[in-house]
Amino acid sequence: MLLVWGCFALIFSPACSRPEGSSETPGHPAEAGPPCYGDTLITGSIGEPSNLIPILASDSASHEVAGLIYNGLVKYDKNLKLVGDLAESFEVSRSGLVITFHLRKGVRWHDGQPFTAADVLFTYKTMVDPRTPTAYAEDFLQVEKAEVLDPYTFRVTYKKPFAPALASWGISILPRHLLEGRDIMKSPLVRHPIGTGPFIFKEWKAGEKVVLTYNPDYFEGRPYIDRFIYRVIPDSATMFMELKAGGIDSMGLSPLQYARQTEYRKFKENFNKYRYPAFAYTYLGFNLEDEKFRDRRVRQAISYAIDRGELIEGVLLGLGQEATGPYKPGTWAYNSNVKQYPYNPVKARELLQKAGWRDPDGDGILDKGGIPFRFTIITNQGNDTRARTAEIIQRRLKEVGIDVKIRIMEWAAFIKEFIEKKAFEATILGWTISQDPDIYDVWHSSKTRPGELNFISYRNTEVDALLEKGRRTFDQGERRKIYWRIQEILAEEVPYVFLYVPDALPVVQARFKGIEPAAAGITYNLIKWYVPKAEQRFKLKAES
Amino acid sequence: MAAYILKRLLLMIPIFLGITVISFAVLHLAPGAPTEMQTMMQPKVSLEARARLNAIYGLDKPLHIQYFDWLKRLVRFDFGRSFSSDNRPVQEKIMERLPVTLFINILSLVLILVVAVPIGILSAVHRYSLFDKATTLFVFVGFATPTFWLALLLMLVFGVHLDWLPISGLKSLNYEYLGFWGKVVDLGRHLILPVLLSAFGGLAGLSRYMRGNMLEVIRQDYILTARAKGLPEKVVIYKHALRNALLPVVTVLGLSIPGLIGGSVIFESIFAIPGMGQLFYGAVMARDYPVVMGELVIGAVLTLTGNLVADISYALVDPRIRVR
Numbered sequence: 001m002l003l004v005w006g007c008f009a010l011i012f013s014p015a016c017s018r019p020e021g022s023s024e025t026p027g028h029p030a031e032a033g034p035p036c037y038g039d040t041l042i043t044g045s046i047g048e049p050s051n052l053i054p055i056l057a058s059d060s061a062s063h064e065v066a067g068l069i070y071n072g073l074v075k076y077d078k079n080l081k082l083v084g085d086l087a088e089s090f091e092v093s094r095s096g097l098v099i100t101f102h103l104r105k106g107v108r109w110h111d112g113q114p115f116t117a118a119d120v121l122f123t124y125k126t127m128v129d130p131r132t133p134t135a136y137a138e139d140f141l142q143v144e145k146a147e148v149l150d151p152y153t154f155r156v157t158y159k160k161p162f163a164p165a166l167a168s169w170g171i172s173i174l175p176r177h178l179l180e181g182r183d184i185m186k187s188p189l190v191r192h193p194i195g196t197g198p199f200i201f202k203e204w205k206a207g208e209k210v211v212l213t214y215n216p217d218y219f220e221g222r223p224y225i226d227r228f229i230y231r232v233i234p235d236s237a238t239m240f241m242e243l244k245a246g247g248i249d250s251m252g253l254s255p256l257q258y259a260r261q262t263e264y265r266k267f268k269e270n271f272n273k274y275r276y277p278a279f280a281y282t283y284l285g286f287n288l289e290d291e292k293f294r295d296r297r298v299r300q301a302i303s304y305a306i307d308r309g310e311l312i313e314g315v316l317l318g319l320g321q322e323a324t325g326p327y328k329p330g331t332w333a334y335n336s337n338v339k340q341y342p343y344n345p346v347k348a349r350e351l352l353q354k355a356g357w358r359d360p361d362g363d364g365i366l367d368k369g370g371i372p373f374r375f376t377i378i379t380n381q382g383n384d385t386r387a388r389t390a391e392i393i394q395r396r397l398k399e400v401g402i403d404v405k406i407r408i409m410e411w412a413a414f415i416k417e418f419i420e421k422k423a424f425e426a427t428i429l430g431w432t433i434s435q436d437p438d439i440y441d442v443w444h445s446s447k448t449r450p451g452e453l454n455f456i457s458y459r460n461t462e463v464d465a466l467l468e469k470g471r472r473t474f475d476q477g478e479r480r481k482i483y484w485r486i487q488e489i490l491a492e493e494v495p496y497v498f499l500y501v502p503d504a505l506p507v508v509q510a511r512f513k514g515i516e517p518a519a520a521g522i523t524y525n526l527i528k529w530y531v532p533k534a535e536q537r538f539k540l541k542a543e544s
Numbered sequence: 545m546a547a548y549i550l551k552r553l554l555l556m557i558p559i560f561l562g563i564t565v566i567s568f569a570v571l572h573l574a575p576g577a578p579t580e581m582q583t584m585m586q587p588k589v590s591l592e593a594r595a596r597l598n599a600i601y602g603l604d605k606p607l608h609i610q611y612f613d614w615l616k617r618l619v620r621f622d623f624g625r626s627f628s629s630d631n632r633p634v635q636e637k638i639m640e641r642l643p644v645t646l647f648i649n650i651l652s653l654v655l656i657l658v659v660a661v662p663i664g665i666l667s668a669v670h671r672y673s674l675f676d677k678a679t680t681l682f683v684f685v686g687f688a689t690p691t692f693w694l695a696l697l698l699m700l701v702f703g704v705h706l707d708w709l710p711i712s713g714l715k716s717l718n719y720e721y722l723g724f725w726g727k728v729v730d731l732g733r734h735l736i737l738p739v740l741l742s743a744f745g746g747l748a749g750l751s752r753y754m755r756g757n758m759l760e761v762i763r764q765d766y767i768l769t770a771r772a773k774g775l776p777e778k779v780v781i782y783k784h785a786l787r788n789a790l791l792p793v794v795t796v797l798g799l800s801i802p803g804l805i806g807g808s809v810i811f812e813s814i815f816a817i818p819g820m821g822q823l824f825y826g827a828v829m830a831r832d833y834p835v836v837m838g839e840l841v842i843g844a845v846l847t848l849t850g851n852l853v854a855d856i857s858y859a860l861v862d863p864r865i866r867v868r
Contacts, residue, residue, distance in 0.1 A: 042717070048826070051630045133600050135593055185631045206640050207818025208713065229717070233816040234825070237696050238712050244704050245711050412576025412831070451591055538717070 035514060037214075039531040040227035040538040044239040044248040048232040049210060052193040052201070053184065054172040055127060055134045065210050065230050068526070069110075070172035070195035073101050073120065073154075076435050078518035078525065080331065082166060086115065086173055086196065087154075096161035096474045101169070103152040107219050109175050110194045110201070116151040122176035124156070132184060139168035161472040163479065164436045198223045198527045207232060224514070224530035227538065243271075249509040255385075258505045259317040271507050274517055277330070278504040281323040282386065282430040283496040284377070284393065285456045290425050292375060299494035300341070301351035305400045306393055307343035312500050315388045319505060323498035325487040326431065326439055330519070332476060333437035335484040338491035348400045359401055366401035375425040376405040380414045386428045389499065393428075420451045428499075437483045440467045443490075458495040511535040548859055556848050564618075567840045568611050571833055577603055578627040578831040601627055614837065623841070624834040628827070634838040637823060642842070644714065645812070645819035649804045651735065652743040653797065660747050661793065664754020669781055671759065679751065687748035691807070695741050695814045702737065710734050712816035738815045742807055746800060753796055757789040764788075795858060801850040805843050 047061040054066035075085040084090060087101040107115040126132050127140040142165065145157040158165055175194055179187055193201050198220065199212035210230040214223045231248055233239040240257055242248045244267070253262065258273060284306070286293040293299060308322045327334040357366040357373055366373040377393065379386040387408055394404040409418070418424045431442065441447050444467050445459040463486055470482040490496070506522060508515060514528045531537075579597040598604045602613065617624055623634035663683075667676040703711035710716065714734050722730055761767065762785055770780045808821030816822075820839060827835035 040717075050628045056631075130596065131600075133597055135597070137593060190630055191632075205818065206637070207822050208715075208816075231713070231816075232818075233712055234813045234822060235712075235816070238699065238814055238816060241696075241699050241704050241711050245707065247711055247713075412574070412580070416575040416580065449591065451594070 035224050035528070035530040036533050037222075037224050037530070038226050038533065038539070039511070039536040040229060041225050041250065041512065041526075041529065042229040042231055042248045044231050044233050044242060044251040046232075046234055046236060046239070048207060049204075049230070051190050052204075052210075053174065053187065053189055055123075055132070055136060055174070056184070056190070058135050061230075061232075065212070066172060066193060066195075067197075068199040068212060068228060069193050069197045069201055070174075071197050072170035072172060073103075074166060074170050076167075076170070076520060076524075078516075078520045080435055080519045082170075085170070086120075087169075090166070092166065092474060096158075096163070096472070098155060098157050099166060099169070100149075101154045103154065104219055105152055107196050108217055109177075109196055110215065111175075111178075113175065113177050115173075115175075115196055117148040117154040118151070119173055119176045120154045121146055121148050122180060123171070123174045126174065126179070126184060127171070136171065139164065161474065163471050163474055164438045167436045199228050202227075218527070220527060223527035225512075225526075228526075243507070249512065250507060253505040253507050255315075255317045255319045255502075255505065258319060258507075262507070270510055272510050272512075272515070273505065273507045274515075274522055275319065275503050275505055276517055276521065277321060277328055277501045279328055279433040279435075280430055281326065281328075281433065281501045282389065282428065282499045283323070284426060284428050284499060285496045286426050287422060287424055287455075288457045288459075288495060289422060290375075292373065292425070295355045296493055297351045297355040298357070299497070301348040301355070301400065302397065302402070303341040303494050303497045304344045304351065305348035305396050305402075306341075306497060306499070307396060308499060309343070310396075311389055311392055314392055315385050316500065316502055320500045320502040323501045325490055325498055326433065326442070326496075327437065327483070327487065328433050328501060331433075331437075332480060333483045335487040338488050340491075341494075341497075345396075345400050352400065352402075357401070364398075364401060365403050372403065373401065374403040374405070376407055377426045377428055378407045378409060378414065378418055378424050379428040380411045381408050382411065385502070386430075390428050419455050422450065422455055422457065437479065438467075438471055439486075440471060443467060443486070456495055460489060460493065463489055511537070545859065549856060552852055552855060556852065560844060560848060563844045564615070564837070564841065565611070567837060567844075568614070569607075571831075571836055572607055572610075574831070576831050578833060579603060580831075614834075618841070623838040626827075626835050627832045628830055628835070634834045637835060638820065638838055638842065641818060641820045641823050644817060645805070645808050645821060648735065648739055648742060648817070648819065649801075649808065651739045652746070652804065653800075655739060655743040656746045656750055657797065659743075660750035661754050661790070663747075663751040664793075665758055665781070665786065665789075667751070668755045668758030668762065676755075683748040683751055686744055689744070691741055691745060692810055692814055694744065695737070695811060698737055698741070709736055712814075714817055738811050738817060741815075742804065742811050745807065746804070750793065750796065750800075754789070754793050757792055758785065761785045761789045791857075795854040799850055799854055802843060802847045805846065 045061050045064070047059055049057070049062040049065045050059055051057040051062055052066050052069065054063055054070060057063060057066070071086045073085060073087040074082050074090065077083045084101075084104075086104055086107065088104045090099060090101045092099050101117075101120070103115070103117055103120070109115055124140060124143065124146045127134060127137055128143070139162075142158055142160075142162050143156050144159045147155050149155055156165075156169075172195065175189075178189060178194060191204055195201075196219075198215050198218045200215050202211040202213045204210045209232060212228040212230075214226050216222050231242075233242060233248070236254070239248065239251055240253075240261075243251055253273065258275070262268075262271070262273060284302075286299060288294065312318060312320045312322065321329060324338055324340065325335065329336065352366060352373075356368045358368070359366050361367065363372075377390045379390055387406070390404075390406045390408075394406060397404050419427065419429075442453045443458055443463055444454065445461075445464050447454040448457050448459070466482050466486050470479055470486075473479050473482065490498075504521065508522070511531045512529050513532065514525070514530050515522050516525060518524065577598070579594055579601060595604075602610065605613075614624065621635075623638070625631050625633055626637055663679050667673075667679050670676055699711050702709040710733055714731065716722075716730050716734075719727060719730055762781075767780060767785055770784045771777075775784075805821070808819055809825050810821070811817070812819045812821035813825055820842075823835065824839045826832075827839065
């Protein structure tokens with residue numbers, strides 16, 4: 001889960017998706033004949049990977065590419081269920097304290113060396129080594145003991161039950177024989193990774209592209225596609241033109257491109273567009289330390305005054321759905337049965353009146369104790385959807401007597417000077433939604449220090465207790481109850497006005513077959529994508 | 545003359561130091577440190593992890609210490625290592641991209657010269673003619689057109705609709721398999737739009753400047769003398785007038801180096817060209833201090849060298865400057 005600030009970074013990331021019945025499946029998925037090998041898939045990306053040892057990188061481009069080169073012990077399958085990856089199977093002890101992984105036998109690194117439990121132990125040790133500049137050590141510092149029982153059995157013991165633990169082992173396992181005893185920051189693997197994954201690293205031209213070729217030895221079978229090229233195109237308009245001209249085969253579309261610029265025959269013949277809810281939501285968050293927003297009725301009134309349908313129509317061109325809480329509709333943690341706030345300005349005004357906001361001077365703006373109801377919504381530059389959302393909200397709140405100003409700032413200044421210092425009244429931002437429902441970092445009252453993520457200063461003892469319990473509980477049924485209750489409280493208290501869940505809008509050249517949109521998006525089965533012989537565009541020259 | 549050059553060289557040292565101090569200060573004053581850009585708003589990253597990263601990169605030291613550390617390394621021509629997570633030496637990152645940027649900029653400088661000078665001369669000689677008015681219009685439209693917009697327009701026309709030219713990048717995917725001439729043609733096709741675009745803005749300014757100079761020179765007494773001698777108009781214009789009018793233009797060209805480097809940031813991003821401008825843009829966005837400083841130092845050195853060459857060439861032809 002991280003803050004979304006450009007929509008492109010996340011749209012094509014493997015973490016997105018969910019069909020929700022709404023997925024606009026292209027016209028001709030199945031009729032393509034038997035899968036066959038060959039051809040090249042070229043994907044466009046705004047950002048360039050920075051480091052292909054994924055534990056050292058924090059950008060989505062690095063993780064996207066590295067995800068095809070490395071494997072974790074576990075992964076999320078197409079239905080977002082945790083299944084074994086490098087681990088053939090795993091057991092969690094009844095107490096939840098011990099996890100035992102049984103590793104696949106016969107897996108080889110791309111350089112031919114065998115993969116064993118020693119590699120897993122090495123990866124763990126690297127994660128907790130204070131000299132490793134990784135941002136993801138936190139989950140692994142909870143481990144009390146990690147041990148290799150035999151070359152194909154690995155066991156970790158935790159200090160206390162920690163439900164997100166299992167998912168944390170989805171981290172890329174690194175080759176011990178190439179990294180042990182060396183400075184990981186200066187390792188050649190940074191620019192020339194060697195993993196166990198479906199694709200083998202071939203070359204990286206700085207600022208230009210990363211080229212991967214198929215791994216003939218992959219334990220799930222070789223990918224049908226011969227080559228995967230990750231092209232760096234920093235400008236999104238350029239990327240869209242490259243797509244139309246055949247320079248790239250896939251990218252993430254913006255709502256405008258999806259709805260208005262790709263609806264002609266030639267485009268539809270050449271490309272398949274996909275659509276499913278992204279793992280993200282956009283919200284209007286209040287600074288709860290601000291006197292105006294202390295009263296729950298005021299927050300509820302604002303929620304009633306905002307027309308979410310209008311936001312989705314106007315900002316996302318209909319390509320999204322209403323958000324009711326911090327989870328994605330359709331996932332197991334999502335509770336659809338919470339208090340809803342349909343657009344109702346009359347009710348909004350009533351609630352505001354009850355809270356003491358009236359308009360005695362008749363200037364159209366409510367006052368309380370002689371102070372007019374005015375506040376500023378801040379958001380970051382470079383994300384037009386947020387700016388437009390703010391404008392629509394501004395107009396709707398004006399109608400119920402609240403005067404809103406909008407301020408848009410460069411990302412770093414916005415976070416550093418306003419959000420982290422809590423120097424704001426209200427903000428429009430987004431979160432990506434992680435597969436594990438643990439949202440401790442965003443909602444627990446202990447996370448309200450400057451620089452931490454509960455920057456709205458939300459404090460609720462019941463929510464605190466539930467968040468702690470949710471982390472310690474492994475049973476999905478039990479956890480669901482906990483997180484459903486949290487959603488009920490959040491819906492009642494409105495610390496955020498949850499606005500919408502945008503759709504991910506990837507597009508892929510029509511010659512690629514075998515794409516099956518699922519809960520996990522489309523890229524989960526990349527190794528099963530193929531191009532019929534007759535339509536193949538690139539032939540891989542024989543390697544000398 | 546040697547004394548003059550020495551004086552100018554020595555003067556460059558404090559100027560250079562001043563540039564680095566100001567760049568360093570501005571860079572660090574901008575909100576957001578590199579480690580924060582990497583870890584901001586990520587739930588899996590604790591405050592402690594951030595502090596740890598700060599210590600690894602030496603960002604926990606006072607600013608002046610950081611500056612002197614940087615300066616100490618610079619004296620040994622060591623620009624340090626990038627703060628982006630690849631942690632590569634800055635030299636390496638810049639050197640692999642510098643040739644592309646220089647190459648495109650030199651090509652566009654040549655293009656500017658070859659086109660702007662004749663336009664300037666012709667419109668000066670035929671002042672207020674239809675040609676002069678047409679070029680004036682063209683030049684001002686060109687000056688006012690935002691480069692990025694024109695770039696996208698040309699890409700759409702030549703790349704998507706007509707399919708004559710590639711849209712972005714420098715090489716086709718099958719570049720490695722082409723023969724020598726195939727490679728040259730491929731590279732050339734990729735370069736047409738970026739070079740044209742980066743030359744476009746400069747074209748306008750320089751041709752106006754050339755026109756102005758030429759008009760100035762034509763009014764001089766020695767031109768009148770040349771004409772009075774009965775020299776053919778061609779000789780008067782292209783020999784006597786042009787030589788005198790051209791000199792300041794060459795100087796201006798030398799001074800336009802920083803502008804061109806700045807322009808690289810824009811067109812390299814639009815055309816996805818793996819040059820220095822693209823690296824610079826990314827580094828600024830990520831607050832990658834060592835890379836940004838490295839690029840600024842190279843930009844400063846190029847600019848100062850450009851100034852020096854301009855001054856020296858002036859001094860060579862105009863004795864009055866040497867005396868001052």
